[in-house]
Amino acid sequence: MARADIAELYRTWGPAVYRRCLRLLRDTEAARDATQEVFRKALSSPEKLDDPDLALPFIYRVATNHCLNERRNAGRRGEMELDDLDVASEHPQFPQRRLVQRVLSRFDVKTQSIAVGVLVDGMEHEEVASALGISRKTVSRKLARFLDHARKYLERSAA
Amino acid sequence: MNHPSDLKLERHLLAPERSPVAAHIGECERCRERVSEMRRQGDDFRRFVYPATLDAVLRPRWRPFRALWLLAPAAGLATVLLIARTGPTSDYVGTKGGPLSLTAYAALPSGARPVNDGEQVPASASLRFRVRADRTCTLTLFSVDGDGQISKLYSREVHGDVTLPGGVQLDGKPGPERFFAVCGDPDSVEQTARKIGARALDLRSLPEFKGAQASVRIEKSP
Numbered sequence: 001m002a003r004a005d006i007a008e009l010y011r012t013w014g015p016a017v018y019r020r021c022l023r024l025l026r027d028t029e030a031a032r033d034a035t036q037e038v039f040r041k042a043l044s045s046p047e048k049l050d051d052p053d054l055a056l057p058f059i060y061r062v063a064t065n066h067c068l069n070e071r072r073n074a075g076r077r078g079e080m081e082l083d084d085l086d087v088a089s090e091h092p093q094f095p096q097r098r099l100v101q102r103v104l105s106r107f108d109v110k111t112q113s114i115a116v117g118v119l120v121d122g123m124e125h126e127e128v129a130s131a132l133g134i135s136r137k138t139v140s141r142k143l144a145r146f147l148d149h150a151r152k153y154l155e156r157s158a159a
Numbered sequence: 160m161n162h163p164s165d166l167k168l169e170r171h172l173l174a175p176e177r178s179p180v181a182a183h184i185g186e187c188e189r190c191r192e193r194v195s196e197m198r199r200q201g202d203d204f205r206r207f208v209y210p211a212t213l214d215a216v217l218r219p220r221w222r223p224f225r226a227l228w229l230l231a232p233a234a235g236l237a238t239v240l241l242i243a244r245t246g247p248t249s250d251y252v253g254t255k256g257g258p259l260s261l262t263a264y265a266a267l268p269s270g271a272r273p274v275n276d277g278e279q280v281p282a283s284a285s286l287r288f289r290v291r292a293d294r295t296c297t298l299t300l301f302s303v304d305g306d307g308q309i310s311k312l313y314s315r316e317v318h319g320d321v322t323l324p325g326g327v328q329l330d331g332k333p334g335p336e337r338f339f340a341v342c343g344d345p346d347s348v349e350q351t352a353r354k355i356g357a358r359a360l361d362l363r364s365l366p367e368f369k370g371a372q373a374s375v376r377i378e379k380s381p
Contacts, residue, residue: 003217010216011209015201016169018208022200023165029314035204036212043216052173060166088162123164131166 001046009049010039016056017042017063024067024116026083034070038063057131061113064132068112072105088122093147096154103150110134111142115150118143162190168197202330207312210285210326258293259371261300261340266326274377282333282379287326288340292317296342296371299349302327305334307357312338314345333381335360343370 017038021031041062042049048058084098099119104112110132117128118139125143129136163171163180171178171194184190263274266285274280288300295318301311313323329336337360341348351365359365364372 006217007213010213011205014209015204016172018204019165019169019197019200028203028311032208032212035208036215039216056166056169056173060169117164121164121166122162123166127164127166 001043006043009043009046013042013049013055013059014039017059020060020063021067023120024064024085025070026085030070030074034063034067038066041066057133060131061133064113064116065109068104068109068116071101072109085116085120087119091119091147093151094119103153106149106153107146111146114139114142115146162187162193165193165197168194172197172201203310206328206330207310210328211312211324214324259296259298259340259342259373260291261338261373261375262289263287263338263375263377264289274375276375277378279378279380280329282329282381283331284379285326285328286338286377288313288323288338289321290317290323290340290373291320292342292371294318294342294371297345298340298342299345300338300340301349301352302336302338303352303355303357303359304330304332304336305357305360309349309352309356311345311349329379331379333379335376335378337362337374337376339365339372339374341365341368341370341372343368 018035021034048054084100117123125139129139264287265280298317300313
């Protein structure tokens with residue numbers, strides 16, 4: 001792909017990547033670094049970036065996975081403590097106002113993406129499934145497991 | 160009340176005229192605020208992140224002295240890639256001296272050139288910065304414009320002669336803007352700058368701040 005084409009794609013889709021990274025990392029410098037890395041990853045499938053219908057869910061997925069990995073790795077490396085994520089929607093099985101990193105990091109990235117999609121982004125199960133390229137059944141199953149474990153973990157922590 | 164997700168709002172931003180959530184946004188203050196915030200973040204991307212990261216996106220390996228800048232000409236008709244100059248001319252008199260110096264370079268259609276304090280540059284030009292620090296310091300580079308808006312551009316450790324990676328694309332709004340390079344705790348620098356606001360335009364350094372400092376003011380011309 002020509003450099004001018006890459007630059008144009010970056011100009012088109014970069015804002016959405018940056019916003020997603022800001023939302024999940026809550027730090028402008030970390031989001032800036034993550035944005036360029038996410039976009040470089042996304043360039044491995046340029047045909048998806050060329051198709052407006054595919055591009056948005058694709059970069060959303062790549063950015064979400066990348067930033068959740070960054071959050072987990074930052075904790076492992078003992079680097080800056082990233083702020084916990086605000087929960088957007090009330091959920092009877094997850095009464096916390098914030099999705100704390102120590103709960104999130106106990107799960108695989110796919111489960112984290114689902115939990116963030118539903119709890120932080122306030123997405124419907126179907127929308128999460130579509131954005132992540134998985135079935136709605138998988139979303140429901142993994143979310144139920146996440147909520148069950150998270151609730152128990154939080155109860156244990158509080159005790 | 161169910162609010163549209165960020166993903167739906169992203170689709171809305173791409174094509175508001177075809178947005179299925181436009182009616183909701185029209186009636187929902189919370190969503191309007193979120194959309195405004197997303198627009199601001201998009202502006203920040205175009206102004207700061209894009210110029211600062213394009214080079215890394217285009218090239219897997221960072222080579223600071225061969226960085227490419229992307230210019231957005233005022234007419235918005237084309238983009239031009241320029242090779243950035245790596246240093247000032249010998250007669251350049253910008254903001255030299257002291258334990259810290261700051262040099263701004265404007266990428267212009269005629270080529271990249273250093274900007275003197277108070278000089279006019281096109282309001283949509285790209286800028287690149289070079290600093291020289293006598294001692295290792297945590298450098299914060301920020302700008303303040305005529306509206307008093309503070310924009311933090313970089314925060315990183317520097318020592319010696321350093322060309323800061325990437326660059327900054329000006330916002331296209333005519334008026335003054337001053338760029339500060341300050342050594343010290345980044346949070347304190349930012350807090351001090353925000354406290355001073357638009358008054359900082361007329362200051363060469365942040366008062367009551369002990370770290371090494373340098374600044375350069377530009378006038379963005381239409």
